[in-house]
Amino acid sequence: MTRRSAASPARCRSRAPAVPRRSRTRSPTWSPPTTSPERSSRSTAAAPFPDPPPPAPERPRASRGRPAKSLAAAAASGVACAVVLINDVQAFLRTIPDDQRLRVGPFTAKINADDPDLPFNFAVPDDDADPTADEIDALIRAFRDRSRVPRLEYVPRAAPRVEAALLAAGFTPEGRFPLLVRPPSEDVDAPVGPGVGVGVGLVPASATDDLWAVARVTNAAFGAPPPAEHDLTRLRRVLAGDGLVAAARDTTSGEIIGAGMLLAPKSGVAEVAGIATAPSHRRRGVGGAVTAALTRAGARAGITTLFLTPADDRAASVYARVGYQKQGEALFISLRP
Secondary structure, rough: OOOOOOOOOHHHOOOOOOOOOOOOOOOOOOOOOOOOOOHHHOOOOOOOOOOOOOOOOOOOOEEEEEOOHHHHHHHHOEEEEEHHHHHHHHHHHOOOOEEEEEEEEEEEEEEEEEOOHHHHHHEEEOOOOOOOHHHHHHHHHHHHOOOOOOOOOOOHHHHOHHHHHHHHHOEEEEEEEEEEEEEOOOOOOOOOOOOOOOOEEEEEOOOHHHHHHHHHHHHOOOOOOOOOOHHHHHHHHHHHHHOOEEEEEOOOOEEEEEEEEEOOEEEEEEEEEEEEOOOHOOOOOHHHHHHHHHHHHHHHOOOOEEEEOOHHHHHHHHHHHHOOOOOOOEEEEEOOO
């Protein structure tokens, strides 16, 4: 989540921009790809990509004294939708499940007991937080006592006084990344490149072999070590919490070549995360096909707002083709030894 200021309310739209559609090359909408029985048997599931019912949307609940609003609802009510979205994204980040969730002053810290990797250990400030030096010191101790790097991921516009306080304590920004948003839609597509056969489907918790393949593709794409048991546990935790894990399979070889997740919605907001493509299949539209499939799944689940934070401009261009628009930025900032 990062890179520049939020969009002005004038840019908020009730519908995402049209995405070009080419029906003859459209990737399947959560349907099993055509594979041979031999390839199907590699999964522990009965079929490569069974089609379980979509997760039930969470019942909307009050958030900071008001219900969460979609892009369209915010614009219709005259509220500055960029601010509404930013606050709702912040609230979502504070509720992502993990092994430990700690309250330290005006921060919610999330600690993964099995994996010290930075993306799985971070804190999020409260909206409009104005932390004292003592509160930041307490946050640093909370991470270091658990052998974790003190680190935050948040939207600066939601808590504009936090960054200066962190810099004064010695924190260094890792980067600022675009916060891309769109309302879900079943009428979205991202055609893959010519000559590429890709089937995108859901991976159930019972498909152990496929979950390992998803973990391998994801870790390789993000430069992480080969997957371990805790990677499988993380994927199953997503599924157990009403999230989705999706995989793209090469319909010729049967190999899983792409993956992504839709985290469980909170007050109508959900994050598309972990979009990854195997190095052998990059720049062929696989990541866009996975993102489009998750976007359609979000629409079926009744989610009002989807967001993601690409790592760079090239990745952002992939999501733009699926209709995601920049509405702000996110800051990743940490205190290294």
